Amino acid sequence: MSCDFEKLEALAAGELAGARAQEIEQHVAGCAACRDELGWLRAEAELMQRRRAAQPPLRPELWQRITQRLGERVAQPQRPSRWQRWVPSSMVAAAAAALLLVLTHHVHRTPDVAPDHEQGLAARTTARQRLSPAGVLDGAEREYRDALAQLRSEYQQERGRLPAAVAARYDQLFGAPACSVRLHEGSSDVNGRLLELDGYATCLSSLGRVVAELQVQP
Amino acid sequence: MLAVAIDLDTDASAAAPPELPPSSLESALVRRAVAGDDDAFRRLFERHAAAVRRFLGDLLRDDSAADEGVQETFVRAHARLGTLREQDKLLPWLFAIARNVFYEELRARRRRAANDAAALDEEIDRSPSPEGLLMGREADTLLGEALAELGEERRAALVLRIDHGLDYDEIAGIMGWPLSKVKNEIHRARLSLRSRLCKYVGDKG
Numbered sequence: 389m390s391c392d393f394e395k396l397e398a399l400a401a402g403e404l405a406g407a408r409a410q411e412i413e414q415h416v417a418g419c420a421a422c423r424d425e426l427g428w429l430r431a432e433a434e435l436m437q438r439r440r441a442a443q444p445p446l447r448p449e450l451w452q453r454i455t456q457r458l459g460e461r462v463a464q465p466q467r468p469s470r471w472q473r474w475v476p477s478s479m480v481a482a483a484a485a486a487l488l489l490v491l492t493h494h495v496h497r498t499p500d501v502a503p504d505h506e507q508g509l510a511a512r513t514t515a516r517q518r519l520s521p522a523g524v525l526d527g528a529e530r531e532y533r534d535a536l537a538q539l540r541s542e543y544q545q546e547r548g549r550l551p552a553a554v555a556a557r558y559d560q561l562f563g564a565p566a567c568s569v570r571l572h573e574g575s576s577d578v579n580g581r582l583l584e585l586d587g588y589a590t591c592l593s594s595l596g597r598v599v600a601e602l603q604v605q606p
Numbered sequence: 607m608l609a610v611a612i613d614l615d616t617d618a619s620a621a622a623p624p625e626l627p628p629s630s631l632e633s634a635l636v637r638r639a640v641a642g643d644d645d646a647f648r649r650l651f652e653r654h655a656a657a658v659r660r661f662l663g664d665l666l667r668d669d670s671a672a673d674e675g676v677q678e679t680f681v682r683a684h685a686r687l688g689t690l691r692e693q694d695k696l697l698p699w700l701f702a703i704a705r706n707v708f709y710e711e712l713r714a715r716r717r718r719a720a721n722d723a724a725a726l727d728e729e730i731d732r733s734p735s736p737e738g739l740l741m742g743r744e745a746d747t748l749l750g751e752a753l754a755e756l757g758e759e760r761r762a763a764l765v766l767r768i769d770h771g772l773d774y775d776e777i778a779g780i781m782g783w784p785l786s787k788v789k790n791e792i793h794r795a796r797l798s799l800r801s802r803l804c805k806y807v808g809d810k811g
Contacts, residue, residue: 432796432799439749439769443660457677551691
């Protein structure tokens, strides 16, 4: 055999045994350069072994501090990503939609306190147009759809970096709220439409967390 | 799945056959940790924290900063564990995180000591570590000094190879270098180390 530094390294590290080790040792016996190199490699290994043995034990509080920090992360969520900041929680979305409906209802039913006041009439007319329940829900749904399409596109760009099993798990994760969206999609009932928006919000929130996490990976 | 659970719940020191090979055990622990099992994450910490601590100690040359670096490394690892592609390659992945933590600490130090870069270099690169001084043996002290004389990147590559036993491909992945550069840097680091240790090795002979 010829001189092979990497085999010498493996021999010095104790990674070779049997016939392979014997073959290299035979070569070393007849090769001064390899004998010298092996001497150095064994000296290095011995020094490193001694250094490892002399390493003081880890301070016990190290693990405690890590668990404390992990606990803080759970108790105090990190600064939300741009998606988390943008996407309202499902509760907030539902509450906002409900509030708008109440306001709309109020505008429609409030008696005119000054029916002959032109400015007031114009303002109420604009409010009726702006706060139409169907219009508000349609607008919210459009925004959710646009955001979801953009986020899914970003996820698809990052998805290739995930191990197949993890990607499958994430796909499954996003499947549930997405199903909720599909179940209520096209509903004319207000409650159904609120549930639809709720499904969008949940889906966006979950997907947003994953995309944000993938985007900060090196 | 049941076999994995049984093996994981058995003390690692008890050699009760059949036993998972270390890489399978590691993968199983990673999977459990990703699923939210805190005990599995603690087991991963116990398996690798000492190596990560030694690596950061070699780079930072400061015990307190190295401890902080270990904390930061494992907190980040906990958050990103689900993205680990090769679950049996956890240690190289942890070293890559630790290396980033080291560079962030280095940048912070440089900002703090912007007006005295020379003193900073002296502090980081040339002083023997307290650990080396405490060993008290000449060769160990020489080793500490020789490592401290290397630039931090070359030192990182060398200790990953000769202390932690990583192969050249793994080191290339951690350092973000081509394989040829890894081999070249480690070769040069070894020559530098040997020039300091020749007395020790000569005396041995």
